[in-house]
Amino acid sequence: MDKQIIFEDGHIRAIFLKGSSKELVFSFGDLITRAKGLSINAEKSLEKFQYNVIGVMPKEKSWFPESSIRNMLEAIADFIAPFETRLGYGGSMGGYAAIKYSNLLNLKRVIALVPQFSIDPEDVTDLRYNMFFHADVNQNMKVQAKDVSAEREYIVVYDPYYDEDRAHYVKLQEVLPQVNTLHLPFTGHDAIAILASSELLNDFLTQEFDETYFYKKIRQVKKNSKFYYRKVIEKSLKEHRASLGKILKNNDLQLDSNFFDAKQKQQLIRSLLSNKQVDERDLNKLGVQINIPQESRSLLLDNYGHGLVFNVISQKIESYAEKAIALNHKLLIPIYAKGTGLVQIHLNDERYIVAMNDRLVMKLFKEQDALGVGMSPLIIKKYEDYFVVSYKNLNLASDEFGGNEFIGDVSETAKFVLELESDS
Structure with a gap:
């Protein structure tokens, strides 16, 4: 594994992962995958397909300040010059950066999972992230027309029923010359975890955009994602309780006993038992092992x-x-x-x-x-x-x-x- 730090300041660390591809992928980290040693966002998936990668990892919750990105680009200009095809990938804060700096980095295609438009409360009210906005660091941070171009391809994945992320998407849609959108309903802000698939990431980066093809791939990933079912079940508990039994009946799950925390498990069992939706076999799918007794009732x-x-x-x-x-x-x-x-x-x-x-x-x-x-x-x-x-x-x-x-x-x-x- 050939990796080296090629730029670093107080806000970001850029790490080069050498591969054999003709493309260069800029993979931006998020709040969870911040700079830690030589780790790169989506490294396992990208390395599997031998991509040349520059992992741009945030050291702070500062949303990739423009000054840091410009200083990075100046420092690595000669290093990236041989790569005519450059691609951008990131989720949440990383998705924002991939879109925001697509012109600056000359990205041919951008894959942005649940990206932000801005965290400036003057641009978008988002109580999850407004607290991280600092005017001295994030000046003029919203995505603007000058940041993007019709020459570039933008693919955005998000949950249209999740209001917080939808607010950002609507703003981005107004600015982007064109955007290919893929919906991932009932997953909230967790598309990054659910779509953590090396094959799917490779398709996102190189496959010609075809909505039917990508939705087929996404369905395959979701079918094998325990995390996806947890999100759907959490959503169903609040709004669609009648569908809980159908989820268990129609899917071959086998979750371990620690998959849900104690509170989630109690809510889930209460809903299922109150509506008599499941039997012992269905409960076993949830990792719930029971010894059914006979009883005298009072x-x-x-x-x-x-x-x-x-x-x-x-x-x-x-x-x-x-x-x-x-x-x-x-x-x-x-x-x-x-x-x-x-x-x-x-x-x-x-x-x-x-x-x-x-x-x-x-x-x-x-x-x-x-x-x-x-x-x-x-x-x-x-x-x-x-x-x-x-x-x-x-x-x-x-x-x-x-x-x-x-x-x-x-x-x-x-x-x-x-x-x-x-x-x-």
Whole structure:
């Protein structure tokens, strides 16, 4: 691997990666892939196809100040002179730079993933990046007509449903003489991670633009991208819950148990179980391994009429509508309640105690087994007209969405009433 630093100042570092291509690729880093040793943005993909590359890596969150780029170009002019065909590639901050300096660097084609038009709040309101604008460094930073040319080809990839990036795209569209646009819906600002494919990057740089061809390639990449499905699922959780089950049914996923964080997993499972969209096999695709028990059911109802259950998937006490419990009775186990005593459930004809520690981690223990270190059993307290579930001096309270938390007092949301279910 033949690499060397060919320019550096306080804001950027330019690194040359020697290849065998007739083209020279300027690969601009972003906020994540900032200067670190001799690393170059998209290096693995570019090196695979033996490109000659100049990796322009930001050292600060300063959006490639024009003064730095001009000083770089002056310093490397003789170095890049032999390369008649120059290409630009970058995402986000790097996508901005590839477009902004396309004339200055004489780029034949520019590939910009979710690029900015400017981070100057006078140009575009974008709370993600406006904080990084500094007038003394980023003077006159927006992309202008003088920065671009009809002689160059611009390909922009972005999510048209993501308002923040769409605002930049609309501004760029007004300035660019022509732009070939590829949409990547429901991915937000993460096109860079999803399209991290050596074959696709090579096509972007050299393949004649054909919308049908590129969308076919993008679909292939998305189909094999776990990251893409995570973004789609996150989007669906908020706006298109009915489609979650279809995503699992129609795609051959096999995610590991750490693919979603605990909060995402709980939201996802709640949505799927509430709508009875999936079975055990579908949950396994999400990396959720379950041991389905048989149970004897008895419901404690919260203040909103939801049944209190132990969710064997999330390993937490939650509240669900009675219909959802009936549909998912092997996964949502009603809390056993009779009188004052320990919180218990029945699994496989055995009685389990529900215990918790101060970090709010719940675990099940068979009646005859010893509790783990730091674990204390949850207690059901029976009063004249209601029950209370307690952990030490805290009491379980439910909200209207089925969420539960432990609070200090006994409010109306911390009072539960017993309703026995029929066997039918």
